[in-house]
Amino acid sequence: MKKFGIIGPGAVGTAIAYALNQSGHNVALFGRSNSTVSFQEYNHSEQHEFTVHALQDAHEPVDILFIAVKTTQLDSIIPYLNNVIHSNSVIILTQNGYGQLQKINHPYKYHAVVYISGQKDKNSVTHFRDWTLKLPLDNNTLELQTVTQDSLLNIECLEDYPEHVWYKLIVNLGINTVTALTRQPAVVLKSNEVKTLCYNLLVEGKRVAKAENVHFDDDLEESIMKIYEGYPDDMGTSMYYDMINARPLETQYIQGYIYNLSQKHQLSTPYLDSTYAILSTF
Numbered sequence: 291m292k293k294f295g296i297i298g299p300g301a302v303g304t305a306i307a308y309a310l311n312q313s314g315h316n317v318a319l320f321g322r323s324n325s326t327v328s329f330q331e332y333n334h335s336e337q338h339e340f341t342v343h344a345l346q347d348a349h350e351p352v353d354i355l356f357i358a359v360k361t362t363q364l365d366s367i368i369p370y371l372n373n374v375i376h377s378n379s380v381i382i383l384t385q386n387g388y389g390q391l392q393k394i395n396h397p398y399k400y401h402a403v404v405y406i407s408g409q410k411d412k413n414s415v416t417h418f419r420d421w422t423l424k425l426p427l428d429n430n431t432l433e434l435q436t437v438t439q440d441s442l443l444n445i446e447c448l449e450d451y452p453e454h455v456w457y458k459l460i461v462n463l464g465i466n467t468v469t470a471l472t473r474q475p476a477v478v479l480k481s482n483e484v485k486t487l488c489y490n491l492l493v494e495g496k497r498v499a500k501a502e503n504v505h506f507d508d509d510l511e512e513s514i515m516k517i518y519e520g521y522p523d524d525m526g527t528s529m530y531y532d533m534i535n536a537r538p539l540e541t542q543y544i545q546g547y548i549y550n551l552s553q554k555h556q557l558s559t560p561y562l563d564s565t566y567a568i569l570s571t572f
């Protein structure tokens with residue numbers, strides 16, 4: 291039986307632990323210190339308690355390791371990775387943004403496009419929706435899909451993985467940028483000026499994707515704006531919550547990843563350039 295481990299007992303990490311635990315998998319959750327975290331589904335009262343083991347003191351390697359700390363916290367866990375992996379372990383980074391996988395020195399590593407929505411408040415995680423991790427297709431990811439197929443977790447192994455990476459990057463570029471900068475949740479799109487800014491960010495994100503040989507349909511921006519329109523007015527984004535709570539922002543690997551490629555390809559992306567410049571100051 292495969293041994294699973296998760297670093298980061300937060301919204302995404304605890305949801306993965308719950309999903310695997312429900313179907314009887316062997317799962318260890320690693321955090322900053324020995325503690326517990328509780329998990330519940332949105333609108334359900336049933337709570338599930340998980341033990342969290344201090345990563346620094348861990349010494350039992352796992353076969354499949356999910357890393358679910360924020361991008362801004364990745365550097366702090368890297369010195370302890372060898373506490374929980376062996377030479378054939380498979381590492382799945384479950385973070386927003388892109389480009390951070392290069393920080394991990396290990397042969398079997400993957401960056402999942404994450405569709406698991408939840409929030410951690412103190413020691414409690416609430417899961418809102420979705421259980422999907424999108425991964426590139428190869429033997430390791432197919433094996434992960436097979437061993438988790440009886441669980442809530444939905445592992446997708448995709449030949450067109452780069453398109454999915456870019457789609458999520460562009461979705462985050464629009465709404466995360468405007469909600470963080472204005473410190474307002476989705477209601478901010480009711481302002482025509484902010485809506486136009488958001489749309490222009492999507493146009494520029496698509497331009498950078500194209501330069502990276504990832505091509506989307508002409509109506510990509512309209513279809514993403516339609517998705518945003520479905521958001522409840524009071525819905526925030528992770529970057530909005532980080533901004534209003536004065537926590538570090540994941541700018542470097544979301545807007546920054548796209549910005550750096552825009553610079554590399556010498557593209558004109560004035561909305562991206564200016565919003566990225568301001569976000570980088572936080």
Ligand code: NDP
Nearest residue numbers: 298299300301302321322359363366385386404407408410
């Ligand atoms: P959370 O802040 O909820 O969870 C991060 C967890 O990592 C926290 O429990 C934190 O501990 C823990 N952690 C931080 N530093 C360390 C350390 N040095 N050692 C061990 N554990 C540590 O983040 P999310 O789960 O929300 O986000 C994770 C990633 O997933 C982010 O990149 C995010 O953008 C992405 N994502 C999140 C979604 C969501 O709905 N939440 C949706 C899609 C993507 P502590 O609690 O003590 O701070």
